[in-house]
Amino acid sequence: MALSNRDRLGKAIDLFTDSWRTWVVQQLDEKYDGSGAEKAQEYLTQGSKSGQHVPKSPKEWDAAAIVSIVLSLWQYCFRYKLEKGERSMLHELQSIRNEWAHQKPFSTTDTLRHLDTVIRLLNAINDAESVREVEKMHGEVMRNRFSEMQRTASDRAKRQATAGTPREGLRPWREIIHPHPDVRTGNFAQAEFAADLAMVHRGDAPDEYGKPQDFFRRTYLTEGLRGLLLNGIKRLSGKGGHPVIELQTNFGGGKTHSMLALYHLVSGVSGSDLPGVDVLMREVNVEELPKAARSVLVGTALNPGKTEQTPEGIELRTLWGRMAYQLGGKEAYSFVAENDAHGSSPGSDDLVKLFKHVGPCLILIDEWVAYLRDMYNMDRLPGGTFDGNLKFTQALTEAVKACPEALLVASLPQSKVEVGGQGGQEALASLEDTFGRLEFNWRPATADESYEIVRRRLFEPIEDPQDFADRDAVVGAYAAMYRNNPSEFPSECKEGNYAARIQAAYPIHPELFDRLYEDWSSLEEFQRTRGVLRLMACVIHTLWNRDDRSLIIMPGLLPIDEPTVESEMTRYLSPNWPVIIEKDVDGPNALPTRMDKESKRYGQIWATRRVARTVYLGSAPVAGSSNRGLEIRKIRLGSIQPGENIAVFGDALRELGDSASYLYADGARYWYSSQPNVTTTAKDRSAAFQENQDDLLAEICERLRDRAADRGGFRKIHVPIEDSSDIPDETDTVLVILHPSKSHTAGKSDSVANTMALECFEKRGNSPRINRNAIVFLAADRTKGKDLLESVASYLAWKSIFDERENLGLDPHNRNLAEKKMADFDRTVNARINETYQWLLVPYQTDPTKTQWQELRLGGAEAIVEKVFKRLKRDGLIADQLAGSVLKHHMDKMLWKDADHIEVQKLTNYFSEYVYLPRVVSQKTVLTAISDGIASLTWRSDTFAYAEGYDEEKKRYVGLHAAKSGLDIPGNGPGLVVKPEAAIKQLTEETQPTESGTPAQTGEPTTTNTGNTTTAAGTLGSATFKRFHASVKLNPTSAALEFSNIAEEVLQHFTSKLGAEVFITVEIEAHSETGFDDATRRTVAENSNTLGFDHGEFEQE
CATH class of the missing domain: 3.40.50 (Rossmann fold)
Incomplete structure (x- = not known):
């Protein structure tokens, strides 16, 4: 009658008990001079609970008693005989014995693992005879498993053959080379x-x-x-x-x-x-x-x-x-x-x-x-x-x-x-x-020699010349793929000797061998040759029975979903790796399988499962090392066959990295770890933030306030605005950044943002707004706002994880990951705020009776406020300076009306109130424009004059100034901007001579500066000064600058005097001992004619 798994484990535990009982007594007798059994009994009695049966002699010791004795006396005796790993296996055996005693059923996978533990413990004390008996039972269980596999082979071949789309015309490995019969049938232990x-x-x-x-x-x-x-x-x-x-x-x-x-x-x-x-x-x-x-x-x-x-x-x-x-x-x-x-x-x-x-x-x-x-x-x-x-x-x-x-x-x-x-x-x-x-x-x-060792043990030799030719065609296709896509695969693949490696390892890809011999062989218990043979025998048997049609056997094609393969790939790792495989690597309910089913693009070639398997093979055995994981080019190397779309695998890997709980990524490197990453936690927290958006909006508003600290060209910025009462009614132009919930949609005049902007434009709270030409609005784009909220949610999620890193018990990598992700999403949020706040809403009027709105889309990577101001200025929608002539132009259109002057304070207010006027940064812009107009030498035709006041009784302007620079114009004083015609009239009247031959005297004389002497423009004693002449020598190298100073400090006092005639003559004399060449004479003559010189000539001595 065939033994059940439970029977086999019971027999194995009995063999362990008999063997270890004798060995333990020997070790204790040697340590305690023949009284080892008594010492062990003493420890058993001390460690027993009240009412618990205590064996009376070594003959009654069961497995539990033996394990208890060894662990209790470990420091005193057994640590010199056994390794720490064997101590851990004793703990595991204790659990096995308890499960067996409580009638727990044992799966085939559990039975194989438990029998392997017993074999290792028996080997630890060199009981070869007992080892052979347990290995025999282990082999029986393995053969039973392969028999089960064979019974369902045909169905599974239809369901589970690895998907792929290799280049047509290339034969799969199974048609070129055959495994040995024991590997094909699974008749090996x-x-x-x-x-x-x-x-x-x-x-x-x-x-x-x-x-x-x-x-x-x-x-x-x-x-x-x-x-x-x-x-x-x-x-x-x-x-x-x-x-x-x-x-x-x-x-x-x-x-x-x-x-x-x-x-x-x-x-x-x-x-x-x-x-x-x-x-x-x-x-x-x-x-x-x-x-x-x-x-x-x-x-x-x-x-x-x-x-x-x-x-x-x-x-x-x-x-x-x-x-x-x-x-x-x-x-x-x-x-x-x-x-x-x-x-x-x-x-x-x-x-x-x-x-x-x-x-x-x-x-x-x-x-x-x-x-x-x-x-x-x-x-x-x-x-x-x-x-x-x-x-x-x-x-x-x-x-x-x-x-x-x-x-x-x-x-x-x-x-x-x-x-x-x-x-x-x-x-x-x-x-x-x-x-x-x-x-x-x-x-x-x-x-490289190991390739041939494994190949000979697992495969029959190729004998048919056509099979050799077909093998070489496959090798050539792989070599060409690597050579034609050098940036997608590791650099060594494009070298000629890599094709030789593929041929030597055929039908196994060299990358699969490299991972086994370089990574898996680093595990102390993984035997280089035996471990590779054990694993590859299971892999090849499974692929053969699944009718695998791949070109060669690659890391991405390993059937890790097969229990025997999974067992071989987890037996040397910590116990939680099977759970990781079932969740994030391979299996009917694994995440990569679901992703392949949901995406036709991935599913037709099993792209996600293949990259997951490749990453697992290259990362599981070295999960604890400092240089973890595989670089993305190595992952492609282990996954892609000639003729398949390379980009699909990269997309699948990135998407898997965003969703898997145990998959880590650092730049272009990916690896699985036995500790869950914090990505899933971050996603859960991000989703929670998105359900209640108050925290998201508050974070955006805080960042907008930070950006508003740099006001650009604006005097004030108001952010974030949800109500019109939050915006003061001021004369300086302000930028209003609307709350992120008040978004705008292109071309939609009734968008939430437009509605809010119109309300703020027309009133402040319940009162009408006066300064309507001193306000512009910036709003978020509705579509981009959704992406912004997602980014903020991710940022807050990662920030909360990083802030709680101690309480969450994050390991160094997860701490670094949380910090990096927080920084990444911080940058993403900042960038998306710039992208999202892209709508400028600006009121304007072509008809004073009707206000319209201009919708401007912003672009560029500059800071928000700077970008807004530059765009407004570029499009002529705001001015930070006005020329006096421009100011007069707008005054002539509708501001003077029938008056000869206008109050300065009223004029500056007009620019803040009337939307049909140019929008200025502040009233200071208008005051500066007034100063510019007064200083103009052409004020009679192009600008205006300025008066400090107007005497209603005398009907004359007080402190009348024209063509005078440096005047400080107060914005809230009684100053007046005077039409040039009115100013000329008053100045003419003041300079007309009376019947006695002297000009009419006024209470406020106009002053004129003449060098170091200041005189009144009337009489001084009986003399009248009617003529001025002067000459000065200029430095030839700085003549332009010196003449400019002369014009400003001297000439303007004559040119601004009504009725004065000014004559200026420039004399130039040049001398050279060596003479002037033809080119110089020609250039000077041409320029003299162009500039209208009366005469000019070169002379010979």
């Missing part, structure tokens, strides 16, 4: 991908490892392996070679596989039956492979606390006893029998005698550190002592060096996972010291 020396030596290994021919058929001879085999042939043929070889790499670096190759090489099989070996034989110049006695010692398969019985009844206790027996049976064992019985190391001389007795011999020691660490601080084990075994190491290496046909190959770990606790570290240090002076340099497979 994951454990079969682990080369196990002990299983091969026992004869229990599958054919691809146990039979030399099959092994070499699926083995790619890397440079490192070639060197190792060549050395083996030389050494065991008596032709030199290195006697002792150390293999040391990271976890899964190919050490055991290399030993297996040596093991089969000297098994007695003909070299012609082993693919690739004949080349090695020719290189060494041997006709036959040497046949050697072989010893295989695997530390994880041997227990130093147990003995081994041989068919002859010999009890093998130590490494040297087992080695001797394997090399030559009972007769060879006799050389070390006494040492084996007492656990003492034989000397190197004894071992030399042994090796010479057996002839050519190969000693393979794998997992040596694992064996030695189990005897650390243990003195009464059958396998001897820790120090005794280290002495054996030295004796063994010396003896092998002394025997020309003896070869020792041992593997040493590099990763902490393999080293173990303190005992493992000391053992490794001692072994490294022993092997450290060796000259043979074995190196593991390179990344």
Whole structure:
């Protein structure tokens, strides 16, 4: 009867209990001088609850009691024997046992994970026999899963084949190269991908490892392996070679596989039956492979606390006893029998005698550190002592060096996972010291060699020439895509050797291999070769049964939604990654799947799922590193096939990044993390802000107030305005920025903004507005206002998250993300305020009886107020200065009417009140224009005069000024702007001579300045001054400036005098010792004629 998942787990827990019970007692007895059981019972009693059953002896210990003892005594004993990771697995086993005891059902995925935990814990104490039993159950569960997959393969192929639109005319990988039968059908157990020396030596290994021919058929001879085999042939043929070889790499670096190759090489099989070996034989110049006695010692398969019985009844206790027996049976064992019985190391001389007795011999020691660490601080084990075994190491290496046909190959770990606790570290240090002076340099497979290793193990060779041609066509298409789009893919892709990499890795994309060997291999428990084989076998089997039609197998095409694939891609990660995959990466309800279904553009090529898978593959194993994630060009590299639209994948990635909870982005880099990002929180908060817009409007208003602090050319700015009473009725022109809720729509005269502007224009509160020509309005665009509100909501959401970063417990990246997003949306809000407040609403009149509104759209990136003022000024809708002549022009049209003058205060008010007049920045603009008109030398025809007052009785102007600069015109005084005709009339009357021959005297004489003397324009004694003449020499280099000063300070006093005639003559005399050339004479003559000179000539001396 087939076992259920629960039955298997129960059996696995029993195996754990039996194995660990014995091991724990051994460790405690060693620590507490034989009273370890009593010490453990003491801890169990102290830790028990009232009424709880306490086991009376180790025989009654169950899994829970064992775990409790180990964890309680961790600091005192077990931390020297086990790794921290194994301590965590004990906690996990405790949970498994509790779930099992409470009748919880176990899924296939859970069962596989739990059995794997038990296997690891049994390996930790080197119980190889129990490991094999649990691995057998693990394999049964895997086969059951693949059987279920096969039953539904046809349906799933129709539903789940990866979508894509590769270039027509290219054949998919499944039509060119076929997986091995065990991969196609799924008839493999994951454990079969682990080369196990002990299983091969026992004869229990599958054919691809146990039979030399099959092994070499699926083995790619890397440079490192070639060197190792060549050395083996030389050494065991008596032709030199290195006697002792150390293999040391990271976890899964190919050490055991290399030993297996040596093991089969000297098994007695003909070299012609082993693919690739004949080349090695020719290189060494041997006709036959040497046949050697072989010893295989695997530390994880041997227990130093147990003995081994041989068919002859010999009890093998130590490494040297087992080695001797394997090399030559009972007769060879006799050389070390006494040492084996007492656990003492034989000397190197004894071992030399042994090796010479057996002839050519190969000693393979794998997992040596694992064996030695189990005897650390243990003195009464059958396998001897820790120090005794280290002495054996030295004796063994010396003896092998002394025997020309003896070869020792041992593997040493590099990763902490393999080293173990303190005992493992000391053992490794001692072994490294022993092997450290060796000259043979074995190196593991390179990344490119790994391609071929995996390809040979998983795929049958291509044999048909047409298949080779079709493969090359696919490779060429990929190379052309990368070459023709250099900016879309990593720079190395356009190089010629990348096409060679695609060909070497076919049908697997090199980027997939790179991510596995560079990123996933950084995980301590991920074995480089075995881990890749396990994963890719599941991937290829799934894709084959789904009738995948892709050109090659790429990161974006990994079927992570398949439970077996997902299990392989999460087994080395923290427990929450399956949840992340189901939510944000792949699966029927995952976000990328939904996005592909909702968008035909994405869905026809599964764009979102493919980029999500690619990002997951390149980020999950390195989620905690500083350089996280994949650059967008790498994501395209792992997702896109020739003929597909490149832009679609970038769009899908950006949209996914905006919505996924566990996907992070930093510039062009994307990665998944086990901690949710704050994007979802920000979206929820943003939505809440948008439901109640008060906070959004308040934020916009505050920013508008900040912008209004820089008034530009305006004297005042009012913001934000919701009511006409908020705007004072003032004479200086003001800019009114309407509240963001008062928006405008182009061409709509009854928009909310226009309605509000009209109300403010016509009145202030309940009173009519007087200064209607001193107000303009700026309003938000209704459509753009919606985008602005969304941006503000996002800004406030991210700001609230950043402000609460301590309470939310954000990690450094999420803190930086929140700060960056807050800054980004802050800039976005500022930019959108500028874009949204784009409507200038300006009242104007062509007919004094009718007001119209001008609608102006603003553009440009300047500050709002500056932009408004520039536009008004450019279009002549506001003036910050007026010429006196312009002012007179407008006065002539309708302001003078029948009067000879107009009050200055009334004139300035007119410009603020009447919309048909030019709009000025302030009344000061009008006052400056009056000053300009008074100073004009052509005031009689172009401008006007100014009087300080008007005497009604005498009917004359008081303090009448004309053609005079520098006058300060008060805006609120009694000053008058006088028509030039009226001013000329009064000035003429004042200068007419009386019958006695003197001008009529007035109470207010007009003054005139003559150099340093100021005289009245009447009489001084009996003399009358009627003529003035003067001459002055000018500096030729500054004549223009000096003449300008003369005109202002002297000439204007004559030209402004009614009836005065002024004559000015300019004399020029130039002299040069060298003479003036033709060009100079010609230029001066032409310019003189043009300027109307009476005469001018050059003379010769």
